[in-house]
Amino acid sequence: MFLNVQFCMIFLVSHVYGYLFPIEPRGPLQGQEWPPGSPWPLPFSWTSTEQLVTFDTATFRIVKNFTGTCEPIDFAIQKYNQGFLFPVYGNGNSSSDPSLPVVAELVVTLSDNEQQNECLQYPKLSDDPETHEHYDLGISVTDNTAIATLEATTVWGALRGIETFSQLIWPNDDYEGQEETHFFANITEIHDKPRFSHRGLMIDSARHYLPERIFYEILDGMMYNKLNVLHWHIVDDQSFPLVSLKFPELSAKGAYNDKAIYTPEAVQRVINGARLRGIRVILEFDTPGHTHGFGRAFPELLTPCYGDGPSGSPDAPNFPEHAGRENLDPTQNYTYNFMREFFTEIAQNVTRDSFIHLGIDEVYMGCWDPSHNPVIADFMIKNGYTDLHQVQEHYTLRHIEMVKSLGLTPISWQDPLDSNVTLDKDVVIQAWKDWGHPWDVQFKVRITDEEKSRILGGEACIWSEFVDKTNIVSRIFPFVSAIGERLWTFDMGIEDMDAANARRRLDQHRCRTLRRGLPVQPILPGYCGRWETENRRRRR
Amino acid sequence: MFLNVQFCMIFLVSHVYGYLFPIEPRGPLQGQEWPPGSPWPLPFSWTSTEQLVTFDTATFRIVKNFTGTCEPIDFAIQKYNQGFLFPVYGNGNSSSDPSLPVVAELVVTLSDNEQQNECLQYPKLSDDPETHEHYDLGISVTDNTAIATLEATTVWGALRGIETFSQLIWPNDDYEGQEETHFFANITEIHDKPRFSHRGLMIDSARHYLPERIFYEILDGMMYNKLNVLHWHIVDDQSFPLVSLKFPELSAKGAYNDKAIYTPEAVQRVINGARLRGIRVILEFDTPGHTHGFGRAFPELLTPCYGDGPSGSPDAPNFPEHAGRENLDPTQNYTYNFMREFFTEIAQNVTRDSFIHLGIDEVYMGCWDPSHNPVIADFMIKNGYTDLHQVQEHYTLRHIEMVKSLGLTPISWQDPLDSNVTLDKDVVIQAWKDWGHPWDVQFKVRITDEEKSRILGGEACIWSEFVDKTNIVSRIFPFVSAIGERLWTFDMGIEDMDAANARRRLDQHRCRTLRRGLPVQPILPGYCGRWETENRRRRR
Known part of the structure; x- marks a missing residue:
């Protein structure tokens, strides 16, 4: 029954589809051991020696080398300084190891300096993956003085580097039974940048409503895995929790109840x-199917379905799969005008990203079948259409054109391509699909360099028919971590990626994530205490 | 990857095995609707009318008709009176419906009266399913006076009836938006008893340690589903969390750490x-395999394994499946003497049930293979054994005999039967196995009445390689509920049980369980508020 949980890895591609990568995390060849302080995901370049430094947990701080506020970096510095670097072990007492150089701060x-302008901006799809989330991280010792430095080109690279730094720190072997815990890091040099610019997680707040606090837990978990896109499938047939100021009826009639909503303020809090x-x-607003949620308040947006058979009557549901109305009516200007108004509000007042998922x-198609649906049949005759997919194309192209006129870049699931709809090259x-293939089929997929260059990235996706606040965080983590590493870490040239080793x-x-407070499943x-001790390679 | 979660329905049988029943819940034929206040699991006999009664939530109480303490009933009365009967809806205001008769109490x-002796006893495998958990429950109106009565033969039947009563109560349709919530029940007559006497849930505290509080959440969930056996797979290869007073080294060396233990007091608290x-x-203490946990403190209990090949050396692990030592050494008296001492402590001071799972x-068998293992080879020659299964039989019969001598009734997984080991008829x-069959194969299994008469019941089982405190409760519920109904509710003579309807x-x-505070997955x-309103059939 657990197959009911749809959970998959999806690659966002620009006009190329079908490349699914295996979900298994990868690691070095079997037999190699990971030392303590091994980061997840693996950096682009990572060298370390057996020489150690230690920390005075009472005084160590991450600091920035420039004055003035920079919200993302200040937020991270506060978060990591307050418990992520030196989690409480054993009886909670800790001290620096007196035999080792002490790192006083991470600068x-x-x-x-221009990049400080980004402190007030929203992150964007990077136009230069070489610099956008790049960082250099070093822990070194000169004349018995230990120094830790983090240099990034952008604010966003700094966030990635702070997370990596936090992962380099490890406690002494048997802290569970010791009076005092020492924390160490190896002399380390890291040069890092992501493999893909778009590393996402898709969640769905329509099949089940997700309270706002769950978003921050999910965002925290994403940050720990260097994911940088939350794809929010916000409405669907089952409910319409988004409060629109232009069309308040949408959530008033479409939300599960008057508390299962996202106000404009809540959406902006989540985005911030x-x-x-x-x-x-x-944000994803799925049309022209999956629109029963729109139809609760505006049923005239939808075309009636006529049941499966030729004898079907209007608004006849095809239980259990389909409702009496669930597709937009693509034949009337009303539909397009409504959508233009709705998406105008989204573009102007809701989304802060230039991409929109359509x-x-x-x-x-059973709902639009012209042999049952006279409105569609009439529309096809008037337009000289002979194939139902031309109706789909009609809607799709017009909808995409409208959204682009609002300054947004559209993303579409692969379905229009499957129906031979011709899309502009700038639609992502x-x-x-094709997720059901055996692992080994996907595992052997090899793509050309030209194809690779058009892949923007990928996403882990969880539709929420069977998850809600009770289980979504433990269900998606740490599986999302595996996907996160495949999206962040460059191919290391290992033909047989070895999940057992990773x-x-x-x-x-x-365990690190669990200690930070997220209920991440095993x-x-x-046992996290034991695993951390057993996995340790003492190096001094 | 979710297939990693082993979760299955298992029937405990007395010398008959292989009957696995489909896990899908069942209900009446498709098209019928369940009215509000429909219990889970369904009772043996349940009639109700459209006539309603109402409740004054401020004064209504469950009470018992006899004086003196009776811990299980007092515990239930307190628990249900304090919030299970009238959960908070909407703004939390509620009142009785002024147009209906008010039920003042459930007696x-x-x-x-003799059965009150059970108030201080532990529940046992029932020797008479007709009475052991039987109860009669009535809500009636005479001369405009509403009465609710619950009559049970035993304490345990009373607990089952109180749960059912709590499920008969339902709030008015659109409480979410109303000033005040009214609570109703239909005029109802229920005569109930379980289909099987053993209705269990197996959990595993060795692959991951489960904190004591999780046990009470699980026990609560079991009570809501009328399950009556917690099968506690308490130790295994991975860890030995049970503190033995006779052999304290077992947990000192075998537990994940000094906090991942069950003290004698904690075990008794859970049992109580x-x-x-x-x-x-x-309690399950699995031998002669799965004993690496015993071996951490007492390695001499285990026979060395010699790797897979004939060139294997002693204590050679066969990674990743097998350790260097993991089977008891069945050739030495030391093993049997140790187990006698250990199980004597269990029988006298730990278990409160007369059944023990072995x-x-x-x-x-690779570890015992005489072509590699000279100790086993020698033992087989001395005993005239020609087949390795005779070694298994040697251990099994001697172990079972010892445990029976302590007054315990042994339970064994089916494996000895699969190896043609002849067991006494009193071993359960x-x-x-055979869980991997397609649903329809299991669905069509028909067993004879004679076979049926020897089935004690069944269990839902979850080994905990991939569950721990972060996810076990949301993972097992409500799937356990489906199994609970198949074990409680008698076959209703419907050939095609219809899960969609259930x-x-x-x-x-x-939703009811969620409102009671357990994080049960959807x-x-x-949305629970909405489902409860949408599913309502107004009857007055």
């Missing part, structure tokens, strides 16, 4: 919380 | 918490 530098973590929020998946396609490193990361038998 | 009666909910606790599953066999009733039960899209 965060932005290499280009994402910004502080270097995460974009892309859905366009799973249009229930998100592949989601498991313990992922388990450490899971991937191995064990 | 709980034990039909046989189960008793208050009418639930037996059966495991005896998945013995890794628990089937667990879904909404189970969803209501899930089985359908929706």
